[in-house]
Amino acid sequence: MTQSLTIRQPDDWHLHLRDGDMLRAVLPETARHFGRAIIMPNLVPPVITPADAAAYRDRILAAKPLNNKFQPLMTLYLTEETEAKSVRAAAEIGLISAVKLYPAGATTNSASGVKDFDKVTRVLETMALLGLPLCVHGEVTDPEVDIFDREAVFIDTVLDPLRRRIPNLRVVMEHITTKDGVDYVKDQPEGQMGATITTHHLIIDRNHILVGGIKPHYYCLPVAKRATHRSALVAAATSGNPRFFLGTDSAPHTDANKESACGCAGCFTATNTLSCLAEVFEREGALDQLEGFTSRHGPAFYKLPENEATVTLVKGDPVTYPARIDTGEGPVTVFDPGFPLHWRVQD
Ligand SMILES: NC(=O)N[C@@H](CC(=O)O)C(=O)O
Numbered sequence: 001m002t003q004s005l006t007i008r009q010p011d012d013w014h015l016h017l018r019d020g021d022m023l024r025a026v027l028p029e030t031a032r033h034f035g036r037a038i039i040m041p042n043l044v045p046p047v048i049t050p051a052d053a054a055a056y057r058d059r060i061l062a063a064k065p066l067n068n069k070f071q072p073l074m075t076l077y078l079t080e081e082t083e084a085k086s087v088r089a090a091a092e093i094g095l096i097s098a099v100k101l102y103p104a105g106a107t108t109n110s111a112s113g114v115k116d117f118d119k120v121t122r123v124l125e126t127m128a129l130l131g132l133p134l135c136v137h138g139e140v141t142d143p144e145v146d147i148f149d150r151e152a153v154f155i156d157t158v159l160d161p162l163r164r165r166i167p168n169l170r171v172v173m174e175h176i177t178t179k180d181g182v183d184y185v186k187d188q189p190e191g192q193m194g195a196t197i198t199t200h201h202l203i204i205d206r207n208h209i210l211v212g213g214i215k216p217h218y219y220c221l222p223v224a225k226r227a228t229h230r231s232a233l234v235a236a237a238t239s240g241n242p243r244f245f246l247g248t249d250s251a252p253h254t255d256a257n258k259e260s261a262c263g264c265a266g267c268f269t270a271t272n273t274l275s276c277l278a279e280v281f282e283r284e285g286a287l288d289q290l291e292g293f294t295s296r297h298g299p300a301f302y303k304l305p306e307n308e309a310t311v312t313l314v315k316g317d318p319v320t321y322p323a324r325i326d327t328g329e330g331p332v333t334v335f336d337p338g339f340p341l342h343w344r345v346q347d
Pocket residue numbers: 016042107108137219220221222249251252265266267
């Protein structure tokens with residue numbers, strides 16, 4: 001008997017689409033299965049003004065495959081110069097779904113991010129009034145703090161004080177990688193605080209990056225932590241707790257930029273994410289929780305309707321997918337979970 005699972009069409013609450021040739025190559029990989037995605041604004045230069053966001057949205061829509069209904073949900077990149085009134089205007093016309101906070105220097109293209117959090121208080125207070133979510137890359141950038149501790153230290157020294165100062169601000173802690181992140185978010189009021197979890201952080205821990213040779217395609221930020229943290233993430237994702245939802249953080253970089261003496265951070269998971277997730281949830285005996293994680297908790301947090309369409313996953317022989325996709329900028333390696341995938345998305 002063939003096993004199959006039909007769920008509401010998923011959304012991706014954290015996605016990098018880049019621009020130009022790269023955008024045209026990677027967008028179909030997400031648009032094939034996903035209804036909507038929160039589009040990260042860390043282009044070079046970043047998406048800072050409402051006009052930038054509108055122009056980027058139009059470029060995404062122009063790159064979309066014909067007859068595909070994928071909807072990009074735009075974000076603004078928060079800088080110390082961002083004006084509260086332009087955030088308000090962009091939110092009120094429905095142009096943006098969130099604002100993204102990068103601590104300056106924390107990750108790829110974050111140089112224009114925030115150094116002095118006092119300088120963004122006005123904007124954050126306005127967002128709290130509007131109910132507009134703040135998406136946060138939750139790592140401190142202090143060179144003294146060990147890279148494996150940067151998320152936990154961020155929670156204690158930046159996130160929690162910020163939430164106490166502006167309790168009504170709705171916050172998504174993006175791509176959590178630690179038990180500390182899981183525990184913090186679990187204790188916060190539902191609807192006020194959520195967290196995205198990536199596909200790859202449910203599958204790899206830090207050993208996958210380093211044991212048996214250095215694996216640049218497993219390097220991302222926040223960097224994968226020890227196995228106990230991965231287990232906490234899997235438990236959170238499969239628990240049915242509505243605070244946790246899928247944000248793949250699919251982050252394409254060319255192989256030349258990954259396989260380098262100073263390789264870029266980011267895993268490209270758009271191509272096989274649903275097959276990977278079904279495998280992870282099945283192993284946990286939690287296939288019945290997959291739909292919540294991929295398709296229900298995110299819309300509830302973002303106060304959007306769930307997608308009307310459905311997708312069906314069918315279990316069978318190992319799924320084949322390309323090892324890399326071609327882009328105008330060069331090949332991009334697809335995330336290798338390290339085990340065969342048996343769940344295929346039915347066309
Ligand atoms: N996650 C990553 O390792 N990289 C992301 C940036 C980010 O999400 O921090 C990218 O833009 O490449």
